[in-house]
Amino acid sequence: MSARKGPTIGVFDSGFGGLTVLRALLPRIAGAHYLYLGDTARLPYGAKSKETIARYAVESARFLEQSGAEFLVIACNTASALALDEIRSAVKVPVVGVIEPGARAAFHALASRFSTAPPEPDVLVLATAATVQSHAYRNECDAVAFRATEFACPLLVPLVEEGWVDHPVTREVLRIYLTEALAHCSPHAVLLGCTHYPLIAAQVERGLRELGSDAVVIDSAEATASAVAGVLHSTAPASTPATFTCYATDSVEKFQRLGSHFLGQPIAEVHHLDLGG
Amino acid sequence: MSARKGPTIGVFDSGFGGLTVLRALLPRIAGAHYLYLGDTARLPYGAKSKETIARYAVESARFLEQSGAEFLVIACNTASALALDEIRSAVKVPVVGVIEPGARAAFHALASRFSTAPPEPDVLVLATAATVQSHAYRNECDAVAFRATEFACPLLVPLVEEGWVDHPVTREVLRIYLTEALAHCSPHAVLLGCTHYPLIAAQVERGLRELGSDAVVIDSAEATASAVAGVLHSTAPASTPATFTCYATDSVEKFQRLGSHFLGQPIAEVHHLDLGG
Numbered sequence: 038m039s040a041r042k043g044p045t046i047g048v049f050d051s052g053f054g055g056l057t058v059l060r061a062l063l064p065r066i067a068g069a070h071y072l073y074l075g076d077t078a079r080l081p082y083g084a085k086s087k088e089t090i091a092r093y094a095v096e097s098a099r100f101l102e103q104s105g106a107e108f109l110v111i112a113c114n115t116a117s118a119l120a121l122d123e124i125r126s127a128v129k130v131p132v133v134g135v136i137e138p139g140a141r142a143a144f145h146a147l148a149s150r151f152s153t154a155p156p157e158p159d160v161l162v163l164a165t166a167a168t169v170q171s172h173a174y175r176n177e178c179d180a181v182a183f184r185a186t187e188f189a190c191p192l193l194v195p196l197v198e199e200g201w202v203d204h205p206v207t208r209e210v211l212r213i214y215l216t217e218a219l220a221h222c223s224p225h226a227v228l229l230g231c232t233h234y235p236l237i238a239a240q241v242e243r244g245l246r247e248l249g250s251d252a253v254v255i256d257s258a259e260a261t262a263s264a265v266a267g268v269l270h271s272t273a274p275a276s277t278p279a280t281f282t283c284y285a286t287d288s289v290e291k292f293q294r295l296g297s298h299f300l301g302q303p304i305a306e307v308h309h310l311d312l313g314g
Numbered sequence: 315m316s317a318r319k320g321p322t323i324g325v326f327d328s329g330f331g332g333l334t335v336l337r338a339l340l341p342r343i344a345g346a347h348y349l350y351l352g353d354t355a356r357l358p359y360g361a362k363s364k365e366t367i368a369r370y371a372v373e374s375a376r377f378l379e380q381s382g383a384e385f386l387v388i389a390c391n392t393a394s395a396l397a398l399d400e401i402r403s404a405v406k407v408p409v410v411g412v413i414e415p416g417a418r419a420a421f422h423a424l425a426s427r428f429s430t431a432p433p434e435p436d437v438l439v440l441a442t443a444a445t446v447q448s449h450a451y452r453n454e455c456d457a458v459a460f461r462a463t464e465f466a467c468p469l470l471v472p473l474v475e476e477g478w479v480d481h482p483v484t485r486e487v488l489r490i491y492l493t494e495a496l497a498h499c500s501p502h503a504v505l506l507g508c509t510h511y512p513l514i515a516a517q518v519e520r521g522l523r524e525l526g527s528d529a530v531v532i533d534s535a536e537a538t539a540s541a542v543a544g545v546l547h548s549t550a551p552a553s554t555p556a557t558f559t560c561y562a563t564d565s566v567e568k569f570q571r572l573g574s575h576f577l578g579q580p581i582a583e584v585h586h587l588d589l590g591g
Contacts, residue, residue: 078362078363078366085355085564086355086564089355191472191475191476192469192472192473192476192478194472195468195469195471195472196469198468199468199469201469205486206483206486206487206490209482209483209486210483213483287362287363
């Protein structure tokens with residue numbers, strides 16, 4: 038990359054959720070240019086086999102690398118859980134997923150909260166059924182000696198996609214899910230293990246407080262953006278704004294409309310991309 | 315087909331919802347044998363292009379025909395809306411979808427309810443966003459001179475799949491959807507235009523009554539089963555039970571577990587089928 042220019046960073050998700058990671062990245066690296074690819078024609082990845090997910094994710098990662106990305110962020114829990122090794126083998130640029138940064142952020146949050154770590158630090162991971170079944174967060178938490186309880190919340194993605202974010206139904210669904218989850222653990226931290234969930238982080242925190250839990254809420258989108266900013270250094274002046282280009286494999290109109298909620302700003306243009314069926 | 319034997323009938327859906335159609339069919343045709351195929355590895359069809367949906371549906375229909383089906387029921391609203399002609403061209407056996415029987419059942423229900431049809435019979439169709447966007451029900455209702463208002467209810471499928479059928483959250487979501495829909499029309503009939511919805515037919519009816527509507531609820535699974543039973547005649551004794559064999563393209567364990575709720579009885583065995591990616 039030339040001097041006084043920010044890096045080109047590819048961000049990949051099966052759909053729109055990864056835009057919460059892009060949203061967290063935008064203010065962090067001066068002058069960066071982001072290429073965001075949502076493989077919306079083939080979502081959701083959750084119900085598909087590991088082989089199929091790896092094939093789809095590798096195709097997308099190669100497209101981003103060929104388009105100039107010098108660094109790849111896999112902003113998709115399913116692909117991070119099931120295909121990170123395959124993606125790393127398929128491209129020459131560095132690759133980070135969302136799971137390791139999330140687990141490490143929980144570790145650091147608890148380390149800074151307690152003078153000594155709690156004897157059995159307990160993390161509640163809220164995620165989709167597919168991510169829970171992969172046990173990717175539990176394996177990652179095991180590596181830092183945390184006990185992770187993974188809890189599937191299948192209704193949260195549809196509620197966020199319906200736009201019912203600060204809505205009584207979403208609050209009630211969260212109350213039901215959190216009540217059941219807290220019957221199985223007393224967490225010090227709650228990790229939002231799905232890229233849709235940052236949009237309801239405040240509702241999760243409120244729900245925990247109402248149920249008497251003081252667990253800290255960790256947003257894996259923020260954690261991932263922080264991890265990326267920690268390893269990438271821009272030579273652009275600090276005030277240089279970042280820019281982004283979006284690609285989608287299904288309807289660009291739907292991507293613009295739904296995606297702007299996740300990104301927190303309008304998406305002026307989306308390029309259609311055909312990666313095959 | 316040999317004498318004193320029921321017909322072999324193929325039933326196809328992208329997932330589990332079509333099992334509500336199979337459930338409605340089972341008691342209707344003595345001695346029938348059903349081959350049910352859920353293309354669960356490639357669901358949901360809703361977000362995919364017409365070409366892709368047609369290709370998937372034709373592959374599934376051909377499999378059922380080659381496996382001995384003498385009649386095909388497309389128990390999937392998306393495939394019925396977007397691929398019925400392609401399926402009919404691809405196989406030699408008769409094919410029915412779910413949309414025409416649903417619209418005709420609404421017509422007959424209103425004709426029998428009113429001595430003369432209401433001057434502007436109004437049907438509210440509740441369906442997924444994809445089915446609403448296809449306007450397949452509106453086109454079918456136009457053909458029988460009904461005015462159809464199509465209303466998308468994106469949260470109902472996830473709620474049914476979560477098993478929250480007779481649940482306060484589902485009642486509240488229905489209250490919100492029906493209040494908004496009734497602000498746009500005063501229907502004489504409400505058509506359940508998604509194969510997941512028969513599981514919450516009682517809740518839809520209760521919600522309508524609470525909002526002061528006396529619209530009759532039409533279950534398109536029942537309507538489709540009735541249409542099929544009207545054209546297929548079994549030579550088996552009336553007491554001969556029907557049997558079924560299930561095929562799924564994704565996890566057979568998940569199909570058994572989730573599918574039994576839709577079918578209303580346990581599914582002893584599911585065969586895995588690979589139709590390609």
